[in-house]
Amino acid sequence: MSSIETEVAPTTEPWVGRSVPRKEDRRLLKGQGAFTDDIWMHRQGYVHFLRSPHGHARIVSIDTSRAERMTGVYATLTGEEVAEQQDPYFQIAPAPGGDLKDYCLAVGKARYMGEPVAAVMAETRTLARDAAELIDVEYEPLPAITDGVRAADPDTPVLHEEIGSNVAWNGVYDYGDIDWALENADHVVRIDRLHFHRFTSAPLECSAAVVSWDPGTGVVEIHSNNQMPQFAAQFMGPAIGVPSQRLHFVSQDIGGGFGIKITSYTYLTALALISRKAGRPAKWTEYRSEHMAASAHGNERTFLDIEVPVMSDGTILGFRMKAFDDAGAYLRYEPLGAVIWAQVVAGPYRLKHINVDYTETLTNKCPCGPNRGYSRLQHLWFIERVVDLVARELEFDPVELRRRNYVQPEDYPYVTPNDCVYDSGDLPQMLDKALALIDYDGARRRQADTRSNGSRKRIGIGIGSTLDSGTNNFGQARIVNPGLPFSGNGEAAHVKLDLYGEVSVRLGTVPQGQSHETTAAQTVADILGMDPDTVDVVAGHDTISNVYVGFSGTYASQFAVTGLGAAIGAAEKLREEIKVVAAVALQADVDEIEIGGGAARVAGDPEREIPFIGIANLVYANNAVLGDLADTVSLNCRYVYRPPFEVPDVETKRGNLTLTYASQVHACVVEIDEDTGAVEILDYAAVDECGRRINPQVIEGQVHGATAHGIGAALYEALHYSDDGQLLNGNFFDYHAITALDMPHIKTDEVEAPSPFSPNGAKGMGEGGGAPLSTLCSAIQDALDEGGGVVVDTHNTSEDVWRLLRARGDRPVQVMAR
């Protein structure tokens, strides 16, 4: 079990690898953070969105006149106006999905409950809300479709007539030779259906923004908690005709994002338009019920007709299946999810033969966004469920089955069937550690005792092995749409030696709690020989003052590689400039100069030293001394880290889709009450491997967060819709977001396998691969195995488990022996 001690005393050891206290906490723990709702702009008006109560309806008419006559109302905005002022957003999908017309407000039709159909700006937030009630909207309700599989049927109601069906994207991924594998396997396990449910992230802070369209300069100033402004800019700019340099995004502290704040660009667009109309800044803070119904949800996915060829020795050869991914009503980030799962096509296993017929459908539900572990956790859960069901049906020990099929330490770098490269890892060791943490043998004895003593409690032991692929190759977008001009990845950073010798860092990323200020300070401190406390990492992100590239943002487990990679590059450039200036000042060769303690000096000659303030003085205020050298150094060093990617082969759907692969092995012991189905987690262990560990305490926090998120989804959190497209639990009364009170004590341990591909040996982490979903399903299944049903869903409430305990004769899994 790991032991984390916060280190504060300076040592000669590198700062990277130490649990340096978080720089962010100094303000956050004192209530001095600046979140979007804290932003106030002169003459601002408050915006409220009027939303569709229908899951699917034609908008016959909208009359805003009563609202506009209300004293204190500044402006209204309707879909009809939007259609005149905004071009439809760029679509990632090719036709037919790419033909979809998406606007910031509903135009012509409302396609999900909660879709904004009009906006009101008023003097106060409550006045805007009251005024919205005076907007008369006449709807013609239409039949809804909420089943992501049935949505593909041609006779179901069509959401977007311009597409002609609800199928947004379809493609077949075929690696190895699944027909051969099924023909030659000793056994074929068939599973009818597995289902990954819809849930969300429930960040502490809902979406919020203050947007001001300056009519004089044409600058649209956007204070928001959008977590990927450059992605937003690529949608907003062309849609509303504003060049990217005039889209000024600003954020400081963000109360959690988890991916679902990437697609808030539709709201930012609406706020920009109503700001322009009203001639005032537009402020909007989302209510929780709005967030639950109409921000973004995680993708729901159904796996059908699963066939798994298995050899007698337990070698799993691969699988064939159909996947139906329910994107909701619009393709706000989709269909990227239709390829991103392929980063982990074989999961942590040496599966060789894989065939996936993948379909993305549109339904009358909230559009999906890239929720933590986006698209990979669905697939990773599928694989883990398959492994457990293979073990169950063919009577393999689930531990030994995993050991046999894991990618082995000596296999790295391991090339998957679709040419992704797993960089490093040690899954068997992680499994050993996880099992040791829960005292696996003792738990098995306890399980046996419980079975034999007539207890009404059942013990189940579960294992979940997942990957957290990080640093996307955006070239994979071409696999879903060969026409997209995207490939590679990158991130920018700027490191500066300021007037009085201070070192400041500006990042291209948009942190939402990931401790970027701290870990960037540690990284830069090591390169410049400083204490992290003396490295000033500017909080938040501002597109005027921060550097960025098109991929900038905080998403997809990549900061440790891309963000810090950029900081390393910029700091190294600055170090070289400091050395050059110092060499002139100290009349030495550059190679003789060493840096440390806020000064540059001649190695071996402590008398010949110049502090950083002296270096800064020479460049900024005393440059005649430097002569021509002053033209070549600026002490302002920008660096763009670019991972070594190539463009994937769109025909074969092969290529290196991700740079690093962190891994997780979780294990748990649950106790199930036979009478109620209640699941109690008795023991939970999370073993993490994320390459070189920059700040163990920060990693521990991420592991805890991802584990809580996964446990919540497995046991408590699910978004349910009625057949007519009504969200049935869009509030915290009915949607139980996990809290500390629900959490078991988490035992943690780690394995460190530095990545050979990243600039610092680190791997992106934090999404966590959804390991708790796999682990809890595995444990529940293990408890049921004395007789009972088959766990085929990610989400299992007490009632579900109660029913599974009583399921008899239900055979969603069949085995064919050869």
Place this chain on the structure above:
Amino acid sequence: MRAHGERGVAIAPADLWRALSDPEALGEALPNVDLVDVHDADRFSASVRFATGVGVTPLRMEFTVSDRREGEHVRIAGSGRGGDHAVELELELDVAAQGSGSTVHWTADVRVLGPLRSLGQRVIPGLAKGQVDAVLAAAEQRAGGGAPTDDRAEAVAGAGADQDEVADPERYLGGGM
């Protein structure tokens, strides 16, 4: 979502039916209602304030009284919207003689749309029962009747309520009703 109930009322069926068929009387009798506007003998509008666990949701509703069978039956349909919420309801009231008073059997079919649906699926049966009880009590009072002769209103949140519009009630409710 359907709810139903039965209740004894201490006034004659004809008097009760008249009260239930008269938009003006209904408008006055409905609890948590204001801004009643009677359009004609069949139609009226009113602002209804539904109280739920998260506060009061005001809805402007249009009501239509129809299917009148004198002394026996009346149908009241209503629909309305307030902000992001919408409600559609149909209330069937069957009146029969019971001793010196009446028995009313009622069924309500309520469709709630928007954020209110989350909470509504649990509170609507109770709200419907409360509204009907209040209307009947007011009718009694208006007709000069006494206390109900027989209160057989069912506990609609229990066995008397059908949540057939909940997509997957067993799964969703999880025994939490």
